[in-house]
Amino acid sequence: LAIPYPGVPLFCAILYASFLAGWRAGLVGTASAVLYELLTFSDGRLFAYSWQSAIRIATFASVALTAAILAGMLKRRSEAATYLLACNWAAESLAVQSARLQEVLHQLPLGVLVSDADSGEIVFANEHARSVLGYDLKRIHSVGQPCVFHAAGGKSYGKAYIPDEWPWRRCIRLRMPVEEELLYAREDGRLVLLAARACPVPGQDGQPVAAVVSFSVGTKKTRPEKRTV
Numbered sequence: 001l002a003i004p005y006p007g008v009p010l011f012c013a014i015l016y017a018s019f020l021a022g023w024r025a026g027l028v029g030t031a032s033a034v035l036y037e038l039l040t041f042s043d044g045r046l047f048a049y050s051w052q053s054a055i056r057i058a059t060f061a062s063v064a065l066t067a068a069i070l071a072g073m074l075k076r077r078s079e080a081a082t083y084l085l086a087c088n089w090a091a092e093s094l095a096v097q098s099a100r101l102q103e104v105l106h107q108l109p110l111g112v113l114v115s116d117a118d119s120g121e122i123v124f125a126n127e128h129a130r131s132v133l134g135y136d137l138k139r140i141h142s143v144g145q146p147c148v149f150h151a152a153g154g155k156s157y158g159k160a161y162i163p164d165e166w167p168w169r170r171c172i173r174l175r176m177p178v179e180e181e182l183l184y185a186r187e188d189g190r191l192v193l194l195a196a197r198a199c200p201v202p203g204q205d206g207q208p209v210a211a212v213v214s215f216s217v218g219t220k221k222t223r224p225e226k227r228t229v
Helices: 007-021 023-040 051-107 127-133 137-141 167-174
Strands: 111-116 122-125 148-150 178-185 191-202 208-217
Touching: 007 023, 007 051, 023 051, 111 127, 111 167, 122 127, 122 137, 127 137, 127 208, 167 178, 167 191, 167 208
Parallel strands: none
Antiparallel strands: 111 122, 111 208, 148 178, 178 191, 191 208
């Protein structure tokens, strides 16, 4: 369909506006351009047109409206494709960074555990932690057969039936680091003393989303002896 002058520059402007700002901007541009055409092609009197002028205006309006909608749809599809590419890139980048971080944590000479803030379940343990605690981490939360005890007094964490008693739960509740000595019973029967430090990990809203526990195998702290002169 032929678009008469001055419809050509108006048509190009509508296409540009639709692709740049979306189909709604194209519709506004189309309405303005049609109004301009109505004023331009009126025959002497306002809104009085010849048959030829009416056909030209109707042709321009239909073509401009179709172009505005198609350009807006093309813009939306382009934005969706760009957003999908950005999401894929972000996911791949996050996966690479997560793999690198886990590789670094596995190389640390300290045991590292990551606990979920809501459930309290341990979701990550580095190689050093698994070599000390064993590969069955569910034993840590066992109530029927407890394996974690207070270093002072030997009371079992499992027998207390208090979820917030574990250091990684307590640091989330208090929102501050918690340092504590634990006695851990290995599957082979050995009793290991652990010097642990649990820290909350805040999310974007400031609420803790996880807890990180680092520990080392050590000896029980003793109070220094008082010297007499």
